[in-house]
Amino acid sequence: MSDINRETVAHLAQLAHIEMTDTELDALASELGIIVESVASVSEAVSDDIPATSHPIPLKNVFREDVVGETLTAEEALSGAPDEADGKFKVPAILVED
Amino acid sequence: MSDEILSFEEAMEKYDPVLGFEVHVELNTATKMFDSAPNEFGDTPNTNITPVSLGLPGVLPVVNGKAVESSIKLGLALGCEIAPVSHFARKNYFYPDTPKNFQTSQYDEPIAANGSIDIELEDGTVFTIDIERAHMEEDAGKLTHMGGSAGRIQGAEFSLVDYNRAGVPLVEIVTRPIVGAGDRAPELARAYVAAIRDIVKALGISDARMERGNVRCDANVSLMPKGSTEFGTRTETKNVNSLRSVERAVRYEIQRHAAVLEAGEKIVQETRMWHEDTRETTAGRPKSDADDYRYFPEPDLVPVVTDSEWIERLRGELPEMPAERNKRLKTEWGFSDEEFRDVINAGALEPIEATVAAGAPASVARKWWMGEIARIAKEREVELTETGATAETVVELNKLVEAKKINDKIARQVLGFVVDGEGKPADIVEKRGLAVVSDDGALSSAVDEALAAMPDVADKIRAGKVQAAGAVVGQVMKATRGQADAARVRELILEKLGVEG
Numbered sequence: 001m002s003d004i005n006r007e008t009v010a011h012l013a014q015l016a017h018i019e020m021t022d023t024e025l026d027a028l029a030s031e032l033g034i035i036v037e038s039v040a041s042v043s044e045a046v047s048d049d050i051p052a053t054s055h056p057i058p059l060k061n062v063f064r065e066d067v068v069g070e071t072l073t074a075e076e077a078l079s080g081a082p083d084e085a086d087g088k089f090k091v092p093a094i095l096v097e098d
Numbered sequence: 099m100s101d102e103i104l105s106f107e108e109a110m111e112k113y114d115p116v117l118g119f120e121v122h123v124e125l126n127t128a129t130k131m132f133d134s135a136p137n138e139f140g141d142t143p144n145t146n147i148t149p150v151s152l153g154l155p156g157v158l159p160v161v162n163g164k165a166v167e168s169s170i171k172l173g174l175a176l177g178c179e180i181a182p183v184s185h186f187a188r189k190n191y192f193y194p195d196t197p198k199n200f201q202t203s204q205y206d207e208p209i210a211a212n213g214s215i216d217i218e219l220e221d222g223t224v225f226t227i228d229i230e231r232a233h234m235e236e237d238a239g240k241l242t243h244m245g246g247s248a249g250r251i252q253g254a255e256f257s258l259v260d261y262n263r264a265g266v267p268l269v270e271i272v273t274r275p276i277v278g279a280g281d282r283a284p285e286l287a288r289a290y291v292a293a294i295r296d297i298v299k300a301l302g303i304s305d306a307r308m309e310r311g312n313v314r315c316d317a318n319v320s321l322m323p324k325g326s327t328e329f330g331t332r333t334e335t336k337n338v339n340s341l342r343s344v345e346r347a348v349r350y351e352i353q354r355h356a357a358v359l360e361a362g363e364k365i366v367q368e369t370r371m372w373h374e375d376t377r378e379t380t381a382g383r384p385k386s387d388a389d390d391y392r393y394f395p396e397p398d399l400v401p402v403v404t405d406s407e408w409i410e411r412l413r414g415e416l417p418e419m420p421a422e423r424n425k426r427l428k429t430e431w432g433f434s435d436e437e438f439r440d441v442i443n444a445g446a447l448e449p450i451e452a453t454v455a456a457g458a459p460a461s462v463a464r465k466w467w468m469g470e471i472a473r474i475a476k477e478r479e480v481e482l483t484e485t486g487a488t489a490e491t492v493v494e495l496n497k498l499v500e501a502k503k504i505n506d507k508i509a510r511q512v513l514g515f516v517v518d519g520e521g522k523p524a525d526i527v528e529k530r531g532l533a534v535v536s537d538d539g540a541l542s543s544a545v546d547e548a549l550a551a552m553p554d555v556a557d558k559i560r561a562g563k564v565q566a567a568g569a570v571v572g573q574v575m576k577a578t579r580g581q582a583d584a585a586r587v588r589e590l591i592l593e594k595l596g597v598e599g
Contacts, residue, residue: 005598011390012366015190015390015391015392017192021297026257047243052395053397054185054394054396054397055395055397055400055401059400059403060183060400060401060402060403061400061402061403062160062161062399062400063160063161063162063163063166064127064134064160064161064162064163065164066127066129066133066162066163066164066165067129067134068128068129068135068136069129069133069135069148070134070148071132071136071145071147071148072144072145072147072148072149072152073145074142074143074144074145077144077145077147077152077261078144078444080154085258086143086258087142087143087144088143088144088242088258088259088260089144089194089258089259089260089261090256090257090258090259091194091256091257091258091259092256092257093243093245093254093255093256093257094193094241094243094254094257
C-alpha cells in the first residue's frame with residue numbers, strides 16, 4: 001500500500017491551491033496511490049549508487065554572459081494582468097505577512 | 099499591545115541565548131540571475147522585466163555566469179568548500195511577490211558549504227561563527243500594500259506588485275547555531291552582519307547598501323536555561339535591515355523569550371516582524387503547512403559543475419579581506435587599539451588610507467580626519483568624504499604646515515575655505531595672504547611695537563621672568579592676525595631684551 005490517503009491529497013490540494021470536492025478527494029486518493037506505487041517499483045530496479053536523474057541530457061555549466069538584453073515595457077508586462085494600477089500588478093489583499 | 103519582556107540582565111542570569119542568521123546578499127551583476135533584464139534599483143516599476151522575470155509560460159531561464167562566480171568567491175571568502183556539483187531547485191509557494199509560484203533556489207546541493215568566519219567585537223573578543231551553507235537564488239518582487247494604515251499589510255484593501263526586483267541574484271548565507279555568546283549576543287549579531295556586509299563590499303560582488311536591501315538579515319533566537327544544552331524553541335525575526343536593528347531585535351527577542359519562559363509558557367515557533375519605530379517584534383505567520391515547500395530539482399537548469407582550476411582562478415582574484423586589512427593597517431600606521439577602533443567607528447578608515455597613500459604620515463591623516471574634518475562633517479550632517487575635503491587636501495595642508503608656511507590654526511581656517519569650495523589649500527593661502535610672517539623685518543617691527551605698548555612686561559622679562567614673554571607673543575600674534583611664526587617671535591623678543599632663552 002502507498003502512503004497516499006485522503007488526508008494527504010487534501011493537504012496537497014490545499015498547498016497547490018486546488019479546490020476539490022469530497023468525491024474528487026476519494027477518487028484521487030486511490031488513483032494517486034496506484035501511480036505512486038508504480039513509480040516506487042522503479043526504485044527496486046536501481047541500486048543506491050545510481051544518482052537520481054533530474055535532467056535527461058548530461059549537460060552542465062550552461063551560462064549566460066552578464067549583458068543586458070531586450071526588456072518588456074510596463075504596458076507589455078501588464079498586458080496579461082487581471083488587474084493593474086499605477087503601472088503595477090494589482091492583487092487582492094494578502095492576509096498573512098511573509 | 100506590547101508583549102511582556104524581562105530585563106536583559108535578568109534574562110542573561112537565567113538563560114543562554116542561541117542565535118542563527120540567514121543573511122541575503124543581493125549581487126550587483128548587470129543582469130538578473132536567470133534572464134537578461136537589468137538588475138537596477140529604483141527604476142520605473144515593471145520595466146526591468148523579461149518574460150522570464152514574469153514566469154510566463156514557455157520561457158527558458160539561463161544562469162548568469164558572473165553571478166555564479168560571485169557566489170563562489172563569497173563561498174571562498176567565508177572559508178567554505180565549493181560543491182563539485184551543485185543543482186538548482188524549485189521552492190514552491192504561493193505569494194504574489196513571486197510570479198512563478200516558485201522561487202528558483204538551491205536545496206540539498208548548495209554551491210558552498212561548511213565555512214567559518216572570525217568575528218571580532220569592539221573590545222577585541224573574537225567569536226568564530228560556523229557557516230552551514232551559502233546558496234544561490236533569486237529575489238522576489240516588491241509589494242506595496244494599499245488602503246491600510248501606513249503601508250502595513252493589516253487592513254490593506256489590495257496590494258501592488260513591481261517585479262523589477264524579481265529574479266535579482268541573491269546569495270543566502272546560513273549559519274550553524276551560535277552557542278556561547280551570552281550577553282554579547284546582540285553585539286555579536288550586529289558585528290556578524292557588519293562583517294558579511296564588509297566582505298561582500300570588499301569582494302565587489304554587492305553594492306552592500308543595507309538601506310536599499312542589498313544585505314538583509316533574518317535573525318533566529320532561542321533560549322535555553324543556564325546549564326542546559328538542549329536548544330529551546332526558536333523564532334525567526336524578519337525585516338531587520340540595519341545594523342542597529344539587528345542588535346536591537348536580538349536583544350528584544352531574548353527579553354521577550356525570557357518573559358514567556360519565566361511565566362511558564364511555551365515559545366511559539368513563528369516568524370516575528372521587527373518594527374524599528376516601536377523597537378518591538380510582532381507575531382508573523384506561524385510555521386505551518388505553508389512551509390511545506392515541496393522542493394524539487396529545477397528541470398530547466400543544468401547543474402553547475404566546478405573544478406579546481408576554476409575555483410583556484412577565482413581564489414586568486416580574491417582581494418584582501420576586511421579583517422586582515424584592518425590588522426595590516428593598524429600595524430602599518432602604529433595606532434593603538436583604541437585609536438584604530440575610533441577610526442573604524444567614525445568611518446575614517448578609507449579616507450585615512452587614501453591620505454596615507456597620497457603621501458601624508460598616518461598620524462597626520464588621523465589628526466585631520468578624526469579632528470577638524472570630523473567636526474565639519476558633524477556640523478553639516480554629512481559623511482566625512484562628503485565634506486569636500488579629500489586626501490589631497492590633507493596632504494597639501496600638511497606640506498604647508500611642515501614648510502612653516504602656515505601654522506595649525508591657519509591650516510584649520512584654510513580647510514574651512516577648501517570645503518567651502520574656494521580651491522586648493524596653497525592657492526587659498528596665496529590668494530588670502532594667509533602665509534605665516536616669518537620674515538624678520540616685518541616681525542621685528544611688530545615685536546618693537548608690542549614691547550613699546552607693554553613696558554611693564556618688558557621690564558619683567560629683562561629682570562629674568564622669561565615666561566612673561568608669552569603675553570608679548572600673544573600681542574604680536576594678534577597684530578599679525580595669527581600669521582606670525584610664534585617660536586620666531588619669542589626668539590626675537592628675548593634677543594631684543596638681551597635675555598637668554
